[in-house]
Amino acid sequence: MLKAIRWVVLSVILLALLATAIFYGVLTLSLPSLSGTVQSTSVSQPTYLQRDELGTAVIVAQNREDAAYALGFAHGQDRFFQMDLLRRNAAGELSELFGDGAMEIDENRRFHQFRKRSRAAVEGLPVAHLALLNAYTNGVNDALALQQIPSFEYLVTRTSPKPWRPEDSFLAIYSMYLDLQGRGIERDIVLSTITASFGEEMTAFLTQPSSYQAALDGSEFDITPQPIPTMNTGMLAVAKVTEIEKDALVGSNNWAVTSALTQGKGGMLSDDMHLGLRVPVIWYRAQLNFSENGHERQVTGVTLPGAPAVVVGSNGNIAWGFTNGYTDTADWYKLSADDKTQLETEEIPQKGRSRKWLLETSQFGPVRVINGDKYALSWVAHQSYAVNLNLLNLETAENVVEALQVSKEVGIPAQNMVVADSRGNIGWQLTGALPARAEPKQQLVSTRDYDPRWQQHAKDIPSVINPPQSRIWTANSRVVSVEQDKRFGNGGYALGARSQQIKARLFEKDTFDQSDFYAIQLDNEARFLSRWHDLLLTVLKQAPERFSQDIAELESWQKCACSDSVGYTLTRHYRDTLIDILFSPIETELKAKELSLSLLERQLEPALWRVATEQPASWLPTDYTDWDGFFLHTYAQMRDGLMTQITGHKDGSLKALNWGDVNTLRVQHPFSRQIPWLGQVLDMPPVKAFGDRYMPAVQGRHFGASQRFIVEPGAEAHGVLTVPGGQSGHPLSPFYRTGFDDYANEAQTPLLPGQAIYQILLAPAAQ
Numbered sequence: 177m178l179k180a181i182r183w184v185v186l187s188v189i190l191l192a193l194l195a196t197a198i199f200y201g202v203l204t205l206s207l208p209s210l211s212g213t214v215q216s217t218s219v220s221q222p223t224y225l226q227r228d229e230l231g232t233a234v235i236v237a238q239n240r241e242d243a244a245y246a247l248g249f250a251h252g253q254d255r256f257f258q259m260d261l262l263r264r265n266a267a268g269e270l271s272e273l274f275g276d277g278a279m280e281i282d283e284n285r286r287f288h289q290f291r292k293r294s295r296a297a298v299e300g301l302p303v304a305h306l307a308l309l310n311a312y313t314n315g316v317n318d319a320l321a322l323q324q325i326p327s328f329e330y331l332v333t334r335t336s337p338k339p340w341r342p343e344d345s346f347l348a349i350y351s352m353y354l355d356l357q358g359r360g361i362e363r364d365i366v367l368s369t370i371t372a373s374f375g376e377e378m379t380a381f382l383t384q385p386s387s388y389q390a391a392l393d394g395s396e397f398d399i400t401p402q403p404i405p406t407m408n409t410g411m412l413a414v415a416k417v418t419e420i421e422k423d424a425l426v427g428s429n430n431w432a433v434t435s436a437l438t439q440g441k442g443g444m445l446s447d448d449m450h451l452g453l454r455v456p457v458i459w460y461r462a463q464l465n466f467s468e469n470g471h472e473r474q475v476t477g478v479t480l481p482g483a484p485a486v487v488v489g490s491n492g493n494i495a496w497g498f499t500n501g502y503t504d505t506a507d508w509y510k511l512s513a514d515d516k517t518q519l520e521t522e523e524i525p526q527k528g529r530s531r532k533w534l535l536e537t538s539q540f541g542p543v544r545v546i547n548g549d550k551y552a553l554s555w556v557a558h559q560s561y562a563v564n565l566n567l568l569n570l571e572t573a574e575n576v577v578e579a580l581q582v583s584k585e586v587g588i589p590a591q592n593m594v595v596a597d598s599r600g601n602i603g604w605q606l607t608g609a610l611p612a613r614a615e616p617k618q619q620l621v622s623t624r625d626y627d628p629r630w631q632q633h634a635k636d637i638p639s640v641i642n643p644p645q646s647r648i649w650t651a652n653s654r655v656v657s658v659e660q661d662k663r664f665g666n667g668g669y670a671l672g673a674r675s676q677q678i679k680a681r682l683f684e685k686d687t688f689d690q691s692d693f694y695a696i697q698l699d700n701e702a703r704f705l706s707r708w709h710d711l712l713l714t715v716l717k718q719a720p721e722r723f724s725q726d727i728a729e730l731e732s733w734q735k736c737a738c739s740d741s742v743g744y745t746l747t748r749h750y751r752d753t754l755i756d757i758l759f760s761p762i763e764t765e766l767k768a769k770e771l772s773l774s775l776l777e778r779q780l781e782p783a784l785w786r787v788a789t790e791q792p793a794s795w796l797p798t799d800y801t802d803w804d805g806f807f808l809h810t811y812a813q814m815r816d817g818l819m820t821q822i823t824g825h826k827d828g829s830l831k832a833l834n835w836g837d838v839n840t841l842r843v844q845h846p847f848s849r850q851i852p853w854l855g856q857v858l859d860m861p862p863v864k865a866f867g868d869r870y871m872p873a874v875q876g877r878h879f880g881a882s883q884r885f886i887v888e889p890g891a892e893a894h895g896v897l898t899v900p901g902g903q904s905g906h907p908l909s910p911f912y913r914t915g916f917d918d919y920a921n922e923a924q925t926p927l928l929p930g931q932a933i934y935q936i937l938l939a940p941a942a943q
Contacts, residue, residue: 203908206325208253210934214322215941218245218314222939225250226932231903231911232461234929240473241311243466244484246938248315248340251460254904254911255481256320256337257329258456259348261846262482266350267291272525273333279524279531285354286522286533287542288557294346297563297587305565309342312484316340327906332847335527346563348482349588353557355451356589360668361506361555363775365546366766368619373765377405382762386782388672388704390679392604392640392648395658404786407761407794415760415797418767421774422752426450426670427874427881428499429697430592431649431678434642435600437688442888443576443596446693447488447497448881450874455845455858457901459883461915462486463929468572475571476892476927478883478899485567488885490927493574494597495889499650501590501606504616504665505556507630509540509623510549517543517550540626547769551620554611554630556590561633562609563587576603580639583607592650598890604648605639606656606664612636616665636663647682651675651872671778673704673870681872690896690924693886696872698922700737702744704870709733709747711788715807726815729830737868737875739836746815746833748868753814755780757797758787836864842877843900843916857907860900863920884919887927895927 210227221238225246228234233250237243251259264270268285270278301309317339326337371379381404385397427450438444451458459478464486466473477489488497511517515538522533536543540552556562564587573579579595580603593607612634613627638660640648652670654661681696702709713730716723726746733743755777756763763773773780787795791803800806815833816826823832845858867873867880874880880900887895900919903911918925 203328203906206323206327207906207908208319208323209936211936213937213939214249214318215939216245216314216318217941218311218318219938219940222937225936225938227903227911227934228930228932230461230914230925230930231909232463232929233903234463234932235465237464237466240466240468241308242938243464244308244312245315247462247464247479247484248312249319249936249938250315250462251479251481252316252319252340254906254909255456255460256316256905257327258905259316259340259344259482260337262351263344263347266347266354267294268522269525271531272527273335275527279526282524283533286524286535287544288350288555289520289522289535289542290347290350290557291343293558294343294350294563296560297346298342300560301565305568306342308484308568309345309565312345313340313342329847345483348480349563350557352480353562353589356500357505357555357557357667359775360502361553362771363668364506364508364617364619366771366773366775369547369766369769369771370762371619373411374408374762375405377403378762381405382776382783383779384782386671386779388676388781389654390649390651390672390675391654391657392643393657397658399782401786404790404792404795407792409794411761411765412794413798415764417757417760418763420756420759420763420777421772422755422777422869426500426502426652426778427674427869427879429649429651429674429678429872429874430497430499430594431647431682431693431696432594432596432602433648433682433688434602434646436646437686438600438888439687439689440888440891441600442598442890443600443602444688444690444693444888445495445497445594445596445602445886446697447499447594447883447885448697449488449498449883450880451882452878453841453843453880453882453900454878455843455860455901456903456905457843457882457899459487459899461897461899461903461929464571471572473572476895476897476929477885478897485565486571487567488883490887490889490892490895491571491573492598492892493889494570494576494579494595495887496570496579496593496595497885498591498593498607500652501592501608501655502652502667502669503590503606503610503656504618504667505590505609505611506667507554507613507617508546508551508620509554509626510551510620511538511540511543511623515540515552515623540623546620552623554626556609556611559609559611559631559633561585561587575599576601576641579603580605580641584635584637585633592652592655594648594650596887596889598888601642602646602648603639603641604650604655606637610634610637610664614663616663616667618665638664645683647679649675649678649682651678668775669779671704671781671870674872674874677701677703678872690886690888690894694884694896694924697881697884697886698866698873700867700871700873702733702735702737702747702868702871705744705747705751706735707785708751709735709743712747712750712811715804715811718804719808723811725830737835737839737865737871737873739834739864739866741835742830742833744868745818745835745838746830748835749814749818750811751784753810754788755784757810758784758795760797835868836866839865839868839875839877841865841875841880844878860913860916861920866922881919885927892928896924897927898923898925
């Protein structure tokens with residue numbers, strides 16, 4: 177019997193080892209070749225694809241089309257599955273990979289008909305851009321064709337990769353529209369619902385301007401307090417407290433200073449776009465070296481796998497970066513009986529079959545039923561100018577003035593573009609797809625109010641060049657003037673606390689270098705939460721013996737989102753809990769209509785602070801007789817709940833609530849979230865928290881700086897480009913994790929690539 181048991185155990189071990197060997201063997205066979213020669217009819221001259229120790233794709237070509245081919249080849253080798261997800265996410269084709277579980281997402285995406293729009297965008301391209309896009313596409317597909325075995329993601333999903341098409345590159349851009357503007361298209365619906373249920377006074381109260389304003393021209397909205405509206409007692413009585421999502425997806429920063437404030441000849445730019453972090457990271461490091469019109473060009477920065485352009489980078493003369501603009505780019509129009517609509521059939525592919533889905537459309541946009549009435553969505557992403565390849569124009573721009581001029585019709589989601597040049601100039605421009613319609617709507621309106629200029633790209637683009645203060649800054653809040661805001665509208669601006677903090681840092685010194693800029697990117701001082709910290713201390717000191725440990729932690733909180741700060745955790749979560757409870761009557765009403773206050777949450781600070789400090793009787797939750805009791809009980813429940821969540825019980829040392837553990841950064845592969853044991857192979861190591869929402873160092877559990885970029889054009893050798901992950905999506909690639917340690921340890925990774933250690937010759941083949 178004992179021998180039989182041993183034999184079974186040994187057999188299981190041997191089988192496990194065999195399975196592991198087969199698994200790694202298959203993975204090894206799917207690794208791309210990084211050296212050698214590839215012949216192709218899609219290149220006109222010998223072209224080189226080199227990689228340094230980070231895996232940076234260094235491309236040496238004789239012309240831009242060949243460089244596009246090589247970039248497509250590199251993307252296809254290292255990131256094809258990521259590219260596949262981007263195009264499928266926008267097109268509504270995820271079910272073909274993941275089955276029925278993705279059908280709801282696919283139906284949501286089909287509402288926008290992005291594949292149809294992508295095909296039209298390709299047909300409308302100028303000849304030169306179409307040739308470049310075709311070259312890029314051929315590069316992707318040639319790399320795909322050389323794979324002996326598909327990458328492991330296709331083995332896991334039991335599917336096969338499909339060739340890349342030119343239209344798919346625009347789907348990748350549409351995927352960015354969904355990330356950056358997709359949630360905001362419901363903002364007008366939420367505001368109209370609040371007005372209908374609680375009155376115009378409540379809507380005005382919830383959206384009132386705050387003192388956190390940092391527009392470039394210094395203009396400010398009037399913040400004279402208005403009466404707090406009375407809360408409906410019936411709605412207060414039936415309110416259910418649920419967590420209102422705290423939107424982390426507002427965090428990008430960029431700024432620049434002129435040469436008057438640097439030690440060199442050029443202006444200096446910093447850009448750190450904050451996005452959801454996953455494996456592989458969204459951006460791909462690249463340097464393009466090519467000839468054009470007798471000029472030798474070198475463009476270094478990050479690219480989006482799926483698109484042939486450098487998104488953020490430097491060409492030696494200018495450097496450019498972006499933050500999301502959050503202007504109002506969507507309106508909903510109520511259809512009348514006279515407004516004609518039509519039904520269109522969308523065919524959604526699934527594994528082994530397809531499903532037909534009907535979409536109602538109109539001349540104003542796709543149609544959705546809201547509160548029993550039909551409304552059409554006019555969104556900038558649906559317009560003909562939404563996507564193009566005009567971002568390529570920045571690669572050859574010589575100075576700030578030229579950069580702002582050539583980027584006026586760039587087809588990307590509306591962004592704050594900041595530019596610096598080697599001559600010492602800096603500039604800002606609202607850049608991307610912006611409608612020419614004259615007046616943004618903040619609530620649902622009638623088709624009688626429709627402005628046909630929706631179908632035209634705006635010409636009145638605001639910009640600033642070399643402001644008197646020699647400094648420019650943006651951080652997702654309002655950048656335009658108060659007057660310009662009437663024209664471009666609030667599409668969900670960030671609060672402005674982060675912008676104010678960056679602005680303050682830029683006025684603390686008269687001279688900056690790259691390390692100074694990096695320090696601002698990593699700035700986690702909790703200026704915004706200071707008044708909430710003081711309020712919480714005042715609350716707890718009403719019961720000093722009961723909360724002695726809590727008071728001690730708050731008094732030593734370090735005023736930062738530091739890893740070892742317990743006081744920061746307590747302050748941050750107390751404010752979040754107050755939002756959930758005090759606005760629960762409104763959230764309950766919205767939830768009943770499948771909406772949420774989360775779309776306004778980042779702008780609720782003025783209303784929240786006034787309710788917490790003025791304590792109107794009608795807002796006091798029904799379970800309490802006075803505000804002091806409410807504040808104390810709310811804190812105790814919040815703390816006990818948080819302790820239980822972190823430790824499994826409510827008792828014990830509060831040290832368990834240090835911010836580093838509560839908000840640990842986990843950069844995960846999408847598959848490991850569904851199959852946890854894969855995390856050991858696929859995920860990046862966890863990193864203790866070093867930032868939060870309302871500070872330059874924005875960081876959440878799965879969110880943070882997708883790159884940290886700093887450069888003085890003309891002095892790229894001193895530039896910085898730190899990325900939170902490796903170049904390759906293949907777990908056995910030497911470039912799967914490269915770069916992540918620098919990011920986690922707050923080190924500066926050089927912008928310029930190092931010495932080439934791999935090289936592929938892409939040689940013209942006889943036709």
